[in-house]
Amino acid sequence: MPHLILALSAKWSLGSTTVLWLLVLLTGQVEQANSSSVLAFESRCKGFSEIFIADAAHNLILNLSRIIGFGDRPRWSPDGEKLLFRSIGTRNQGLYTFDIARRTLTQITGNLNSIRVPEWSPDAAKIAFISVQNDQVHIYVADLESGALIQVGGETGSDYDPQWSPDSLWLSFTSIEGDSSEIYLWNSVTRQTQNITNHPARDVYARWSPDGSRLAFMTNRDGRSEIYALEIASGELTNLTNHPASDAEPIWSPDGSQLAFYSERDGLSDIFVLDLASGTITNVSNHPVWEGYVNWSPDGQFLMFESARNGNFEIYLVELASGAITNVTNHIAEDRNSTWSPDGRWIAFDTPGIYGNRLIYVYDMMADSLTAVSPERCYSSEPDWMP
Numbered sequence: 001m002p003h004l005i006l007a008l009s010a011k012w013s014l015g016s017t018t019v020l021w022l023l024v025l026l027t028g029q030v031e032q033a034n035s036s037s038v039l040a041f042e043s044r045c046k047g048f049s050e051i052f053i054a055d056a057a058h059n060l061i062l063n064l065s066r067i068i069g070f071g072d073r074p075r076w077s078p079d080g081e082k083l084l085f086r087s088i089g090t091r092n093q094g095l096y097t098f099d100i101a102r103r104t105l106t107q108i109t110g111n112l113n114s115i116r117v118p119e120w121s122p123d124a125a126k127i128a129f130i131s132v133q134n135d136q137v138h139i140y141v142a143d144l145e146s147g148a149l150i151q152v153g154g155e156t157g158s159d160y161d162p163q164w165s166p167d168s169l170w171l172s173f174t175s176i177e178g179d180s181s182e183i184y185l186w187n188s189v190t191r192q193t194q195n196i197t198n199h200p201a202r203d204v205y206a207r208w209s210p211d212g213s214r215l216a217f218m219t220n221r222d223g224r225s226e227i228y229a230l231e232i233a234s235g236e237l238t239n240l241t242n243h244p245a246s247d248a249e250p251i252w253s254p255d256g257s258q259l260a261f262y263s264e265r266d267g268l269s270d271i272f273v274l275d276l277a278s279g280t281i282t283n284v285s286n287h288p289v290w291e292g293y294v295n296w297s298p299d300g301q302f303l304m305f306e307s308a309r310n311g312n313f314e315i316y317l318v319e320l321a322s323g324a325i326t327n328v329t330n331h332i333a334e335d336r337n338s339t340w341s342p343d344g345r346w347i348a349f350d351t352p353g354i355y356g357n358r359l360i361y362v363y364d365m366m367a368d369s370l371t372a373v374s375p376e377r378c379y380s381s382e383p384d385w386m387p
Contacts, residue, residue: 010187010212020343021277025305026057026341027219028091036341036343036345036346036386037055037056037057037058037341037345037346038054038056038347038385038386039054039055039056039362039381039383039384039385039386040052040053040074040075040076040083040342040374040383040384040386041054041074041348041360041373041381041382041383042071042072042074042381043372043374043375043378043379043380043383044378044379044380045068045194045375045377045378045379048070048088049070049071049072049088050063050064050065050070050071050128050321051064051068051071051072051074051083052064052363052374054360054362054373054374056346056348056362056371059371059373061374061375064098067085067098067103067105068085068087068090068098068105069087069097070087070214070248070272071085071086071087071088071096071342072085072086072088072382073085073086073118073224073382074382074384075118075120075384076120076121076154076385076386076387077097077120077124077387078120078121078122078123078124078387079096079124079387080099080386080387081099081100081124082097082098082099082100082124083097083098083100084097084118084120084127084372085097085098086098086115086118087107087340089200089381092110092111093110093111093143093174094107094109094110094111094115095115095118095127095129095264096108096110097106098142102242105116107144108127108142108144109140109351110131110326114131115130116128116129116130116131116132117129117130117136119163119164119371120163120164121168121188122165122166122167122168122170123162123167123168123273124140124144125143125144125168125249126141126142126143126144127141127142127144128141128152128164128171128349129162130140130159130160130162132186136149136156136157136158137159137160138151138152138153138158138159139151139157139159139160139162139171139173140152141150141171141186141188141287148260150176150191151170151336152173152193153173153184153186153195155173156177157176157177157178158174158175158176158177159173159174159175159184160173160174160175161173161174161204161205161206162198163207163214164204164208165208166208166210166211166212167205167212168188169187170187170188170212170232171187171188172184172185172186172196172206172208172210172215172363173187173206174203174204174205177338178200179202180200180321181201181202181203182195182197182198182199182203183195183196183197183204183206183215183217184196185187185205195218195237196258197219197230199219199221199287201219202220202221202222203217203218203219204217204218204219204247205217205223205249205250206273207250207251207252208252208293209229209252209256209284210231210253210254210255210256211254211256212300213231213232213233213347214229214231214232215229215230215232216228216229216230216240216250216252216259217230217231217250218247218248218249218250218261222239223281224244224245224246224368225246225247225248226239226242226243226247227239227240227241227247227248227250227259227261228240229243233355234240236367239275240259240274241261241263241274241281243263243265245263245264245265246263246264247261247262247263247272248262248263249261249294251260252295252296253296253300254296254298254299254300255300256276257275257276257277257300258273258274258275258276258300259273259276260273260274260284260294260303261274262292262294263294266283266286268288268289268290269285269290269291270283270285270286270287270291271285271286271291271292271303271318272284273303273320278333281325283303284303284318284320284323285307285318285325287309289307289308289309290306290307290308291305291306291307291309291316292306293305293306293336293337293338295338295339295340296340296346297317297340297344298340298342298343299344300320301319301320301321302317302318302319302320303318303320303340304316304317304328304340304347305307305318306335306336307337310327312332312333312334313334313335313336314327314329314330314331314335314365315327315328315329315335315336315338315347316328316329324364325327328347328363329363329370330349330362331351333343333351333352334351334352335347335349335350335351335361336350337349337350337381337383338382339383339384339385340381340385341385342385342386342387344365345364345365346362346363346365346385347362347363347365348360348361348362348373348383348385349361349363349383350380350383353377355363355376355377357377357378357379358379358380358381359372359374359376359379359380360372360373360374360380360381360383361373
């Protein structure tokens, strides 16, 4: 059954709930859609990008452009109540939030240059983002309660990769000035910044453990790329990988007991998993082609990755208990940019369409089925699942 595209008007009402959606089905009946099957994405249909919301379970999509105008890079707030997006086109450009239940728009920033990678704090009270000003990259934090816009970091150098701690107290980021690359912490209460690596080596790609007690990061302080862990409370540093080959891009498991990372220790770049309790490191991809874009399943039982091992890019799952690898997409087109739904049932990704565009598909792991959820003739990207 083809999906129904609904354009929201001023008369559309979602009621008081935002966790469960009210959607009008083809039958005219009103039903509730589980939030775990709802995602937002951008589609470029008529020159400018528009933001859509799709319900994969009911094969319906909503076009939000009549309310919010043109926009891109939608990001759900952690409580699922608002959509953050970048406004483009005729309206004042900048970051906005759209309150789903109240159908209200709030402007967060003015027209700062090249706004990138906006990130909600886990408590949904702040938004961190990158902006290019005077040929330098700076990080800003918008405090949604006070309306304050705070520059994080210094005036010199360029700052990248803002990452919130799970308790929203700290924002980690990488600062590059000349040949130096350090990792800093910014305190969202005191608004003070501290250098936590303070080493002449290049320290980058800091990632918080799920409990917020540690940061894993990449460093070449031993003459090669290694993954270290920093205890926030004590400042203790541990080399987790300690191998002559390059190890890169640590990704914590949901329970914090394991780290996935890339390594060339078996000759080519493969995906490895480190069990932190035992120190055991396992090659879970073990194939001569490049493989990457790794994501943990929400329950920690699977790793999803993208690989061209069959001659074109496909999306694969590896079950960690058995080591079994499954090709999820199994299609001649290049399938990329995969992301899990919060409950682990759905996987969204984009794939080429017949009009030179890209479409967003959703794979249902329970039903073992694929469904296109984006407009057929538009260029769609940036899928983001509702929490």
